[in-house]
Amino acid sequence: MADEGLRPIIVKRIKKGGGGHHGGAWKIAYADFVTAMMAFFLLMWLLGSTAKGDLNGIAEYFKTPLKVAMAGGSGSGDANTVLPGGGKDLTRQEGQLRKGENEVVNKRSVRAAQAELEKAERQRLDELKKRIETAIDSSPTLKQFKNQLLIDITSEGLRIQIVDEKNRPMFALASAQLQPYTREILREIGKTLNDVPNKISLSGHTDATPYSSGEKGYSNWELSADRANASRRELISGGMDESKVLRVVGLSSAVLLDKEDPFNPINRRISIIVMNKKAEELVQNGGSSSLDVTSDSDVKDGLSEQPAKN
Template identity: 55%
Template sequence: MASEKQQQQQQPIIVVRKKKGGSAHHGGAWKVAYADFVTAMMAFFMVMWLTATMTPEQLGGVADYFKNPSAVASRGSATVEGKMGPGGAGDAPIKVFDAVKNPPGAGSVDLKADAKAAEEKERKRLEELKKLLEEAIAKSLAMAPFKDQLLIDLTPEGLRVQIVDAQNRPMFDLGSPELKPHTRAILFELGRFFNQVDNRIAISGHTDTTPYAGGITGYSNWELSAERANAARRALVRGGLAEEKLSRIVGLSSSVLFDQVDSRNPINRRISIVVLNPAAERSAEASDRARVVGDGRAVDPPPLPPSGDAAALARAPAAVSARPAAANGPAAEAGAALASPQ
């Protein structure tokens, strides 16, 4: 027994270890980490690209979201309403994909191009209208003898026709708004012509700098020019111009002289009729909608004159201008100095 125990104790114990090769499998954890890294980088560059193409209002909405991630109204530049109210806690803090679908500048370029094309088309249409009017004047028995007193040109507001006084052929009696027979005949013809155009019409009356000497207290060239413009309106309407085509009637006295050197030149006494282009018509409507509140009452701002001289109109009293209403609508509001319609 002793010898057997000794043999067992002397017998060596062999431990077998498996050697791992250089290409042993490490698992897929590194792939997950790398995918997370790539996703984060893509998200980072996407955010950088979006912020570079977003408008200031959209950037303000993003800033407000992080400044105010709650349902409390923010005072930032562009908060967005959500189901929880203003702030960043709504269901749509910012319509970020609008910037992707419609990058800033893409739509604006198209709009500018369309506006420019429309403006060019309108200009060509008015040029054609100018040629037709000149031909009509040359063929008209009523207007041909007075073609030297009819000045036709294109202005930023549209097609302008000016009927000016001549030394021996005035449009009105001296110091009077009464039309001469030949002036009335000219306006009758123009009324029929302008009624064929879709554009609206603006009329302004002008005088020279000779002071009014009619003996009426408080009456001046402002009132005289306004009444002459209104007399021209009546003649145009009687000639066939529809009332709804009238945009405004303005008396500008001598604030917009034709002859800047000789302020008493008869040519300064004139009636200006403008076929308004769409841009001028929109400007006129915008000025009418803008109202200044003072002393508890609303006051209309001075209108843009057909001559385009806004500075001159700024000096003109608001009482000598009016904007006629449609034919079946209420009567046009006019200042005390403006003659009543018809």
């Protein structure tokens, strides 16, 4: 009996588990299941309500999402959607394009930008024309040669023509040696040509009077080219940047100013064209151009005071 008082007392404690079906863990799993089912049914409803074009667009987006995002096309709104993205037209997302329409919009934007550039370039050439005319009127020396200067705007740019007069030729007879007043005219023009970034085309022209040796030796072709190159040197001496010259050509009597009289002194001329961008690109790409082609109406309008015969 005395030993029983010394026995240790053992206390058994039973730990309760998760509570079986009475616990709360199942509620979290059920909530996840309901959320997944709701998302699934929402997806099925969207797929069932989406037009075929939109389905193709969605498929295209997941194939090449970056291409669609950058370039548009069938993956960026090829058909009306049941969930319009806003804008004035609620049946179609504003700013989205059908496949192929983005190319049309890009072409229109390029044309609009090109038109603006051409307009600005035309304004620059008009201003240059006025400055040259003002310089001629304000210079007593140049003013007396005003009848020999033809300045107009053509489809290629600003054209400045210096023509011969019966008693006042630009060059020595059958030579590329410039007369002193011709040097002064060219140098005065050269001062103003740096005001625009456009390139320059120079061409020399003669009348139809042939050399005694004919076309086999030194002919009007060589003479017209030499005169054009001599004019180039004087423009540079006047201050024009030599890098502005894009072309120097001799055209002999191939492009007459007075087509009715090939021997008229006014057919002997130097033509300076401040080319627009379109003409520059045409020359740089090796294409042909209608530079220096003058109509008969220009002869009548611009040279009414010129002598008709030698």
